Amino acid sequence: MMDFLSQCRGIVGDAYVLETPSDMAPFLTDQRGRFTGKALAVLRPGSVDQVAALVRACAAHRVAMVPQGGNTGLVLGSVPDISGAQVLLSLARLNSVRQVDAVNRTMTVDAGCILQHIQEAAAAEGCLFPLSLAAEGSCTIGGNLATNAGGTAVLRYGNTRELCLGLEVVMPQGEVWSGLRGLRKDNTGYDLRDLFIGAEGTLGIITGAVLKLYPQPKASITALAALPSPAHALQLLVLMQDYCGASLTGFELMSRYCLELVAEQFPSLPKPFAAPHPQYVLLELSSSESEQHAVGLLERTIGAALARDVIQDAVVASSVAQSAGLWQLREHIPLAQAKAGKNIKHDISLPVSRIADFVSATGPLLDAAFPGCQLVCFGHLGDGNLHYNVAPPPGISNEDFLLQQDKVNRVVYDSVESFGGSISAEHGIGALKRDELARYKSPVELNMMRAIKAALDPLGIMNPGKIL
Template identity: 65%
Template structure:
C-alpha cells in the first residue's frame, strides 16, 4: 500500500468516526447519483460521498479535509445545469451532500422569517410558509428536488424575480462553514444591519467556492388573497416589451411574473405533452404568460386583469388573451411554460444559454441573434423563452430538422460565440441564474475584465487559501 493509499484509508476512517459507516459512501455504484450531473452528460469521480446531519458534522469534515488537503464539493439537490455541484474526474475530492440537513429550525410569523437548514427542499419551505398563511416566493420548475442551499449558492432566480427578486434578495442571514472548518453564525433576521462588509452576500452566488452554507434565515411575505394568470398572444418581442411596460404601469407591484414564450417553444410542449391544450385557435409568433397577485379579493383581481387585457388588445399590445378563471386553469397555463425544458429534452439535444439582457434591449437582441444564427447555421431552431420581466432569457438552439444532434452539438463553441458576443454587446450576462460552475468557468474570461477576475481571485485566496472549496468552479 502506498503512502497516498494509507493517508486516504486514514482519512476515510476518520470520516466514518464522524458520520458512521452508513453515511460514508465509497461504493462506485452507490455514488453515481451524486456524481452525475442533472442533464446526465457528465459523470465525475469522488474519493467518497459524505452525508452529514448537523452543522458540527460538516465543520468536522471540512477540518478533516483541510488537514489532509482533500477538496470538498458541496451538494444540495444536484439540479444545477453548469456542472457546479459535481466533482471533476480526478477522484481526489469528496462530495459533501447536505440532503440529510433538512429541518425547518424556526418560523417567526411576526418578523416574516423562516430559518431552515440548507438541505430543505424549496417546496418544503414553500409549504411550511403556506401553512402559516405566509408566502416564500422563490419558484422554480425543480422546486420539488432543489434545495435552499443550492438556491443560495447559485443565487437562483425563477418566475417571481420581477416582484420579489433573486434568492439573494430573499435571504437575511446565513450559517456558513469556512474553508478552515470554522462555523460562522450569521443567522440574523434583520432587514437593516450596517456593521461592516456584507459577508452574507459574499457567500450567496459563490457556488460553494468560499465556504459551505448550512442554514439560512429567509424572508416571508403575507399570502396574497388571489393570484390571477393570463396567457396573451403577441406578434413580436417588441409587442411583448410594450405589453410589459403597459402591465407594469397598470398593475404596479401586483405584477409578479411576465414570461416570454416563442411559438416554437410552445409547439414543443404541445408535441410532447399532448394532454395540454393550445390556449388559442391559431398560432402566434410569441406569447406572454402574465401573473398578478392581489391582496384585496379574487373578484377585484379578476376585474383588474381583465381590464388590463382588454385595454392592451385595444391598444395593439396583444393580439389575443385568455384569463384563467380557476386554479386548475392557471396551473394548465403555467404547465405550458414549465414543461418547455422537459419538452426540449424529449425532442433531442440542444445548446442552452441562460442569459440576461437589459429588458429594453431584448427585442433587438432576439432580432439580430436569430438572424446571425440562421445565416451561420441554416435551419437551426431557436427555443426562446424565459423571464422577460427581469431580462432573463433561456435562448436555446436546436439542430435543424433531419440533422444529427451529435453533429450539431459539435458546433457549440461557434454558436456560443455568436450568442455570448451579442449578449456582451448589449451589456448583458452569459449566466443569469444558473451560475458558472465548470461549464462556463473559462467562457467568462472572455467577457469579464481582468480587474473583476483579479478581485474575485483575491477573495478566493483570502477565504480559501488551499483551494479546497469546490475547486475548478467559477474561477
C-alpha cells in the same frame, strides 16, 4: 488517505461515509446526465458541527471538497472532477426547518431542506416563501443560495439573494460563521452574506439560512396574451407595471415555435388560441385583497393593451384549473424540447429594454452561421432573462450539431455581450461555463474574485475548478 477517511468515519459514523462505486454513484452524475465525476468518498454529515469537523479534517489533509444539495444544478457545479481525489460533501441530511417567525416574516432553515418543504412550512403559517422553480421538489435551499437561483417569481420578489437575510457558513478552515440574523437593516461592516450567495460553494459551505417570508396573496389570476413581436411584449410589460405595480407577479415570454413544440409533444395540453400568433406572454396577477380585485385589475389592463394594439388577443383563466393549464404550457417547453431532441442551451439575461433588439439581431446571425437552425426562445421577460436554445437545422443530427456547440455559443454570447447582457442569468458558472467566464469578464473583475478566493480559501480546497 486511509487515515483521513477513518477520521471522517469517526466524525459522522461508518454508515455516512460512502466509498463503494454503487453507493457513491447517485451523487456523482449531474442532473442532465452529461458528466460523471469520481470521488474519494461521499460524506453525509448530520449536523453543522459534523460539517465543521469534516472540513477541518479536509483542511488538515489538503483534501478538496465539493458541497452538494439536491444535485439539480445545470452547470456542473455540484459534482466532483474525475481525479478521484475530491470528497463529495452532501448536505441532504441537514433538513430541519429550525424556526418560523410569522411576525418577523422569517424562517430559519437547514441548508439541506428541500425547497418545496420550505414553501409548505411557510404556507402552514399563513406566509409565502416565493422562490419557485422547476426543480423545487428536489432542489435544496443551500443549493438555491449557493447558485442564487432565480425562477418564475423574480419579477415581484427578487432572486434567492433578495430572499435571504442571514447565513450560517462553515468556512474553508472549519470555523463556523454564525450569521443567522433576521434583520431587515443591518449596516455593520462588509456584506459577507451576499459574498457566499452565488459563490457556488467555492468560499465556504452554507449550512443554514434565515429566509424572508411574505404575506400569502389572497388570489392569483393568469392570462395568456398573443402578440405580434417581442417589441410588443416589452410595451405590454411597461403598461402592466404601470397599471398593476407589485400585483404583476409573472410575465413569461414564449415564441410561436415553443408552443408548437409543446402541442406536438404533449397533444393533451390546452390549445388556447384557434390560430397561431408570433409571440405569447403568460401573465400572472396576484392580489393581497381579493379575487374580484385581481380580476378587475386584469380586465382593465388587458382592455387597455387591446385598445392600444399592444396585444392581438388574450385568454383569461376563469378557474384554478385553467390557470394551471396555462402554466403547464410554459413548464412543458423544456420537456418538449428534450423529447424533440438535443439542443444547445443558453441561460442569458439582457437589459429588458434591449431584448427585442437582441432577438432581432441574433436570429439572423445564427441563421447565417447555421442555416435552418431552430430557436426555442422563452423565459422570464420581466427580468430580462431568456432561455435561448438552439436546435439543429432539419437534416442535421443532434450529435453533429452538438459538435458545433462552441461556435454556437460564440455567436450567442458575443451578441449578448454587445447588448450589455450576461452569459449566465440564473444557472451560475460551475465547471461548465468557467472558460466562458474567463473570456467575458474583465481582468479587473477576475482579479478581484481571485483575490477574495485566495483570502478566504488559501488552501484552495473549497469546490476547486468551479467559477474560477
